[in-house]
Amino acid sequence: MLPRLRGWGESMSRSGGGMGTGGGIGTRGPGETKIETDRRRLRARMAKLRRELAGMKTVRATKRSSRQRSGVPAVTITGYTNAGKSSLLNRLTGAGVLVEDALFATLDPAVRRATLPDGRTFTLADTVGFVRHLPHQIVEAFRSTLEEVADADLLLHVVDGSHPDPMSQISAVRTVVNDIDAGDVPELVVVNKIDAADPDVLARLRRSIPDAVFVSARTGDGLSTLVDVLTERVPHPDVEVCVLVPFTRGDLVSRVYASGEVLDLEHTATGTLLRARVPVGLASQLAAFLLEPA
Structure with a gap:
């Protein structure tokens, strides 16, 4: 992100006059350029996020431990960024979680309780969105957040069916899942946004992943089928x-x-x-x- 900021900063420095004159709290100090101000603010923001993540890790570990003791099956929604994971969670549970088109908009996984038609309950967790070639440092920084994936009984891998190349996104997500040692967790692929998808792309997906479920979180199409498949795939008490x-x-x-x-x-x-x-x-x-x- 800092290299990208350098490019932005050059133009911002030119438009901002280059050298600062000092001012109030958070403004440029004497002799500080615009890009130096931006870097300083970015580093402060990153430090704040690290502190927040550290605090979240303890809370999440406590909650996961409680859920595991209760024996309630855990389903985690994962997928490429902007695939519609949070929208699908909202549709399935009525939970008002953050829905935003941004990488890592969902920093703290939202965990909701859901009930299957046969009366069994399970937890449904939303996680961060992945991208292709995710830097190793990012994976490490968000490892505690991604632990919801590794601890799941079932991964609900949500795919953006409206994307021209969804298979590349599926591959990218599976790479990250393997990187966090969650490759053995059972996976259910859910192709979302079928209302906006190219029929030829959907046809290729059906051939490539015959067990996938095709839905639209926006219109509700296919959700009843998804619930039926979840009823089959969510682990039964033993x-x-x-x-x-x-x-x-x-x-x-x-x-x-x-x-x-x-x-x-x-x-x-x-x-x-x-x-x-x-x-x-x-x-x-x-x-x-x-x-x-x-």
Whole structure:
């Protein structure tokens, strides 16, 4: 960015008169050129962003740890910049996250809770947009932000279907995903903006990625299909339990509904009889109420 700023600065220095005369706070000091002022402000901005990212890392790690303990599956939306990731998140969850055409507009991943038609819940996280040939220093600087990708159970790779060469963008995103050691995370490709796409480009994408889902976050086309595929692809809880939960522990029943899959339910005189599939962590909390096999 600094080399690019030098080019801008030359023209700005010419138009700004070159040498500063001093002034108020944040203005040029004695003998400081316009480009030197811009560099100083840019460095200050970069330092501020580094501090913000450091603070976000601690908060994100705490939130991720809590979600992992709860056993709720994590789906992370990733993709090339301007692919429409935040718009898709808004459509799926109704969350009012920042929607902006800018690289790294989404610095702090917005995590929302979503519910599948079968009642299972999962978290849906929005992440930063990628670009081709992303510098190694940038990847390192935003590594804590990109950890949402590596920790996901499923990547929702959103592609701009209206771009003339979406395959190059797909390749660029997969390169970054591999760079952060997330290449083994299952991927679901979602081609967005089909309402503005060239039919020939869409046809090539269908041939190249037959399992992709084609949607328009703007019009809502294809979203019902996407929800159906998510229902299939989001991991199911893996421990089946049969428990009699006392009425005083209704919180546990609520958690079974939130992060598990209820197979059978009966209200008895002494509590709620449940047969369900739940995450390992929740199964351990239900252990005290397990029923012995008949």
